[in-house]
Amino acid sequence: MKHLRMFCIVALLSLAVGLSAQTAAPAAKPTPAPQAMASPKPAPTLSGAIDMQLNMLEKGFVDAAEAMPEDKYNFSPESLKIPGADYATVRTFAAEVKHVATANYFFWSSVTGDPMPASIKGPNGPEELKTKAEIVKFLKDSFALGHKAIGTLTTQNATEMVINVRGQQQTRIFAASFPVAHAFDHYGQMVEYLRMNGVVPPASRQQN
Amino acid sequence: MKLIFRFLPLAALLIFAVSGAFAQSGTPAPASAPTFSTVIDRQISSLEREFVSAAEAMPDDKFNFAPATLNIKGSEYKGVKTFALEVRHVAATNFAMWGAVAGEKPPMDLGGDDGPESLKTKAEIVKFLKDSFALGHRAAKSLTAENVLGTVPSPFGDSSTPTRLNLATGATAHAFDHYGQMVEYLRMNGIIPPASRPQK
DSSP states (O other): OTTOOOTTHHHHGGGSOOOOOSOSSOOSSOOOOHHHHOSSOOOOOHHHHHHHHHHHHHHHHHHHHHHSOGGGTTOOGGGGOOTTOOOTTOOOHHHHHHHHHHHHHHHHHHHHOOOOOTTOOSTTOOTTOOSHHHHHHHHHHHHHHHHHHHTTOOTTTTTSEEEOTTSOEEEHHHHHHHHHHHHHHHHHHHHHHHHHTTOOOGGGSOOO | OOOOOOOTTHHHHHHHHHHGGGTTTOSOOSOOOOOHHHHHHHHHHHHHHHHHHHHHHSOGGGTTOOGGGGOOTTOOOTTOOOHHHHHHHHHHHHHHHHHHHHTOOOSSOOOBTTBOTTOOSHHHHHHHHHHHHHHHHHHHHTOOTTTTTOBOOOTTSSSOOOBHHHHHHHHHHHHHHHHHHHHHHHHHTTOOOGGGSOOO
16 A cells, blocks of 8 residues: 555645545655644644644635636536536536535534525525625635534534524534535536636646 | 525435434434444445445446546546546545554555556446445444544555544545546436436
8 A cells, every 4th residue: 555645635634635636646745744744733623623624625615616717607517518418407617616605504504503694595505696706705705604613513512413494403513524525525526617618626736 | 584405415315314313303313322433424324325326327338438538629638537547546545544544454455546456347446445435334433532533644654643533534525526526427428326316
């Protein structure tokens, strides 16, 4: 296993998980993780551990959202009419970003107790958000709530139940950490949307 | 305000997985109290269902599909992974990360970024994937409130010392990233991902 070097993950392992962003090339050389160089290291905390994962996601996801040109923001693969493909009813790029931001609010508000934004009416978020700038701001604001939610986590309260706006109970650690996994799923789709438009995802670009 | 939140398939699946029978009613079920182990194990189970079904949904003769072959005008797919390599990469990463949590060595040389090159066929790669999830469950079962923030040596040979929690959950997040890409590969081939198909 001496050469299993996952793109980004190797360098960022202690920062939780890396964005693969689709590349065939392994990292040239693992970069020592920042916490490995710190001395003495503070003891890890639950909120700190999960917040590092959120930081990684946030960086990659926001960069990807910002990388799509404004005039392609409503791109859907269906418009490519790829022979034999099945892209009926899939989300546009804009809807992917709005959906993730909406899910972020849905889960993280149950942790913090903050109300959901009143403009959210469904899984794809506020319909009135149309421009790239508006949608990216909505996304960034949702991540800010995520940091607040994760900041409440302790090993003592992690498995306590919180209730979301649908009245469903979830453990606090699930509600705090699940949006990261959920967003990675959509991030992987957005990576494809970007490449379909000739945009290499920022996380996959060569480090200079 | 009528809220219709359907983060299907993933979110709803996981809500049900994690909060169990009382997810819909809001009434606690008489189940045992959740633990770090059970919460993370159920996340792995939910990922496993979606990821394995997606891997199995790609036909044998398309398993080495890469989007570059479509020659989409204006696209940039140079050097990206094939579908087979997406699966193999995730499985190898699972073995590395969850193995570090469980204290188990991988069953074979995991190779480089794309995993063991000896695995070529769909059957071989899917078995490797399933075995990695079996390890994931063992890793999850090893987690306790006392050890979840304990650190272990990096499974990638660098000098970092990640927590068991970050390894256990990081592997899941990593896999979802690639799952999202695989979903697109499936759709490019006219295959609706199993998790997105209408429920009967």
